[in-house]
Amino acid sequence: MRPLRRFLDKLAPLFAAGGRLESYQAIYEMIDTLFYSPPDVSRHAPHVRDAIDLKRVMGLVVIGVLPCALVAMWNTGYQANLAVQELGLTSPDDWRGALMAALGIGNDPSSIGASTFYGMLYFMPIYMITLAAGGVWEVLFAGIRNHEINEGFFVTSILYALTLPATTPLWQVALGISFGVVMAKEVFGGTGKNFMNPALAGRAFLYFAYPIEMSGESVWTPPIDVITGATPLAVTAESGVRGLIEQGVTWTDAFLGPVQGSIGETSTLACLLGGVFIIYTGVASWRIIAGVMLGMVATALLFNGVGSDANPMFAMPWHWHLVLGGFAFGMIFMATDPVTACVTNPGRWIFGILVGVITVVIRVVNIAFPEGIMLAILFANIFAPTIDHFVAQANIARRLRRSV
Numbered sequence: 001m002r003p004l005r006r007f008l009d010k011l012a013p014l015f016a017a018g019g020r021l022e023s024y025q026a027i028y029e030m031i032d033t034l035f036y037s038p039p040d041v042s043r044h045a046p047h048v049r050d051a052i053d054l055k056r057v058m059g060l061v062v063i064g065v066l067p068c069a070l071v072a073m074w075n076t077g078y079q080a081n082l083a084v085q086e087l088g089l090t091s092p093d094d095w096r097g098a099l100m101a102a103l104g105i106g107n108d109p110s111s112i113g114a115s116t117f118y119g120m121l122y123f124m125p126i127y128m129i130t131l132a133a134g135g136v137w138e139v140l141f142a143g144i145r146n147h148e149i150n151e152g153f154f155v156t157s158i159l160y161a162l163t164l165p166a167t168t169p170l171w172q173v174a175l176g177i178s179f180g181v182v183m184a185k186e187v188f189g190g191t192g193k194n195f196m197n198p199a200l201a202g203r204a205f206l207y208f209a210y211p212i213e214m215s216g217e218s219v220w221t222p223p224i225d226v227i228t229g230a231t232p233l234a235v236t237a238e239s240g241v242r243g244l245i246e247q248g249v250t251w252t253d254a255f256l257g258p259v260q261g262s263i264g265e266t267s268t269l270a271c272l273l274g275g276v277f278i279i280y281t282g283v284a285s286w287r288i289i290a291g292v293m294l295g296m297v298a299t300a301l302l303f304n305g306v307g308s309d310a311n312p313m314f315a316m317p318w319h320w321h322l323v324l325g326g327f328a329f330g331m332i333f334m335a336t337d338p339v340t341a342c343v344t345n346p347g348r349w350i351f352g353i354l355v356g357v358i359t360v361v362i363r364v365v366n367i368a369f370p371e372g373i374m375l376a377i378l379f380a381n382i383f384a385p386t387i388d389h390f391v392a393q394a395n396i397a398r399r400l401r402r403s404v
Helices: 001-015 021-033 054-086 095-103 113-144 152-162 170-184 198-209 232-246 251-256 267-280 286-306 319-321 326-334 345-365 371-403
Strands: none
Touching: 001 113, 054 152, 054 267, 054 326, 054 345, 113 152, 113 170, 152 170, 152 198, 152 326, 170 198, 198 326, 198 345, 198 371, 251 267, 267 286, 267 326, 286 319, 286 326, 286 345, 319 326, 319 345, 326 345, 326 371, 345 371
16 A cells, blocks of 8 residues: 555645645545544544444455355366367467466366466456556546545446456456446446446446457357357257256256356356355345345246247246346345345335346347346336335325324
């Protein structure tokens, strides 16, 4: 932290000359309080005493998502090592392969350590670029508005990085997080005032702006371009669950995570472990998660009953919807965002059910877009304030009837 503080000390005269010394002070205070609690707290009445604050809440979410990050690095390296082994190469011809060879680690897919280290070489550049690019915008808006940067960006950054394919170009990583931070959060006033999840907004922007780099078979298997492999959800959209099983992917594989997909969304087990933690700590609402499951199961059973000879997705059981794509990751870490989701208990049920229903509808009806959890959550984010409004109005009307 000291080099950064020295850098800001050099910038202080520029802020003072421009009449914006308070902006410099805001950035300086942000650095002082970003990683630890400030010493200047209230020590005399009247004040509210509570053991939880935004720093701790965001820290708990980061801890909850760690299992997904660990499995993400292992599975990314595992898939890459399988590709290297399939081509009969000693090591890939890039800087990652050279580093692995220099360290004597090798590219053995059966080695947990080798796969995890190799996957880390893909994940960490993406994550560091996310922190750097998004952090620039956070600091800039903090300086302009003279307010501190809160720890919410740490959650946004890691969730955003985990939703990307391992082969995403780094300049696109920076562009996507810039869109998410600026257009989905800062223009509305910053954390607590955004109506849309910034991590999902950045991911959606990249999907629609650069669909070739964000979807298709070639993006899922680094590092060899000639090795391709569609995600299990994409295979199911074309040939159904039977076709997926014929390719050697079992439900257990999809549940544990050794399949192709976005970096951190492949392991349902890791998502559920993180979900148990954030529910136990009170960070996430179990009602939203239960609502998403209820909406998904009911809609999947409805399509199963209707059936279709032309669309195999109609026949996909609900337990396959749970483990394929980013459903579990979105349900637990994205839909439960306390800022963009509903805040009333009945509203949380409605919000969750809406997400589950829309996810399955998009997956089944729109065969060109087999994944639907991302768009479903963004769509529900838009209606969350309206849902809470009508819930509050219904409660007011009910209490008025009681008083008559």
